[in-house]
Amino acid sequence: MWSRFPFRRLNWCLMPSIYSMCPILTSPANVLRSQIAKLGMRSISSMASFLLSLVALSFLTSLVASSRPAVGVHGVRYDVTNNALSTLGGQRFQSQVGTDFSVQLMRNASSFVWKVFRQAPADRKDVHEVHLFVKIMDGIANTDGYNNIYVGADYVGNVTGDIRLSITEVLFHEVAHVWQWHGQGTAPGGLTEGVADYVVLKAGLGTWAKPGKGSRWDVGYDVTALASFQSTFVADLNRMMKNKYSESYFERLLGKTVHQLWADYKAKYGDGRQ
Numbered sequence: 001m002w003s004r005f006p007f008r009r010l011n012w013c014l015m016p017s018i019y020s021m022c023p024i025l026t027s028p029a030n031v032l033r034s035q036i037a038k039l040g041m042r043s044i045s046s047m048a049s050f051l052l053s054l055v056a057l058s059f060l061t062s063l064v065a066s067s068r069p070a071v072g073v074h075g076v077r078y079d080v081t082n083n084a085l086s087t088l089g090g091q092r093f094q095s096q097v098g099t100d101f102s103v104q105l106m107r108n109a110s111s112f113v114w115k116v117f118r119q120a121p122a123d124r125k126d127v128h129e130v131h132l133f134v135k136i137m138d139g140i141a142n143t144d145g146y147n148n149i150y151v152g153a154d155y156v157g158n159v160t161g162d163i164r165l166s167i168t169e170v171l172f173h174e175v176a177h178v179w180q181w182h183g184q185g186t187a188p189g190g191l192t193e194g195v196a197d198y199v200v201l202k203a204g205l206g207t208w209a210k211p212g213k214g215s216r217w218d219v220g221y222d223v224t225a226l227a228s229f230q231s232t233f234v235a236d237l238n239r240m241m242k243n244k245y246s247e248s249y250f251e252r253l254l255g256k257t258v259h260q261l262w263a264d265y266k267a268k269y270g271d272g273r274q
Contacts, residue, residue, distance in 0.1 A: 069076065075128065078106045082134040089157030093134050096163050102125075104128055105168060106149075107173035109203075116199050118235040130178055132171070141170045143177040145185075169205045173197060181238050183245025190218035191245075198234050212269030217262035 084090030132149045138243045151170060159166045168215045176196040199208040233253055241251050250258040256269065 011192045012205070022143075066198055073199060076107075077129045078103045078132070079129070080132045080134070084134050084136050084153035087136060087153045087157060087177055089153030089155065090134055090136075092159075092163065093151075093153070095158045096169050101164065102167070102171070105171050106132065106175055108171045109181065110174070112273075113176050113179045113199055113202055116202055116235065117238050119179070123239070125179060125181075127178060130175070141174050142214075143174050145177075149178070165205075169200055172200045172203050172205060176200075181242040183241040184243060187245040188218045189239055190216075195234055195238060212266065217258055217265075 026257075031215075049201075061186070080102045082090050082094055082099075085094060091167045093257040110130070113119075117123075127147045130149065131146050132151065134151050134153055134156065137150060138154075139152055141149065141151045143149050149171070150165070156163070173196045177192070180192060180195055182192045197206065197209070201209055236253050237249055247258055250256070250261060254261060256264070
């Protein structure tokens with residue numbers, strides 16, 4: 001509301017001070033004429049300049065307010081920078097995905113990740129801004145371990161089918177990386193990738209995933225994501241990995257070692273070819 005109606009709000013705030021400084025504005029009509037006569041043209045001119053200054057001040061304030069970036073859910077700001085406009089992928093992102101869609105997508109993804117991880121505000125990383133960059137690089141996308149997400153322009157340029165759906169899957173995965181704990185960098189990379197893909201699958205995305213694939217539990221991505229047996233397991237494991245990681249967490253949470261759990265999973269689903 002502040003960015004839409006700054007002029008009105010500023011004037012409302014200034015009204016008491018204007019009235020106290022300008023008795024001419026608070027005088028009854030029958031006294032007004034005599035006061036104007038007493039003030040003279042010079043005073044009237046000064047008063048007009050004063051009021052015009054207030055109008056100018058409120059206008060400038062409105063410009064500043066309207067340039068402030070929008071604040072997303074829970075005070076987190078989201079923005080998008082396309083550094084690949086000279087490429088087909090950068091142009092396609094700009095025309096078929098766009099900034100507004102991407103910002104709203106990151107907001108929705110953050111809210112969903114917090115729900116999956118069962119994170120109250122006090123349990124989350126101290127992140128107040130999330131930045132998305134479209135750039136020329138190898139690969140699909142990555143996150144820098146904090147709050148910067150990078151999407152490859154070549155990937156965007158080569159997407160077939162629904163590009164917004166593809167970007168949605170990518171950003172849900174990368175936003176999960178922004179908010180997940182990883183044992184201060186000690187958790188296996190395959191595990192953190194699996195947790196991120198678990199978020200994608202929980203969102204009803206990632207139709208390419210098929211149970212039973214993989215030769216190890218920590219292969220990562222959909223292989224590790226699909227090997228979760230308990231609805232609260234990922235949230236509990238993520239919480240335990242805030243400061244450090246240990247394979248013993250699996251046994252503490254599920255009563256079996258991670259290797260026993262993987263054997264049970266493979267016995268249930270085979271090699272994923274069925």
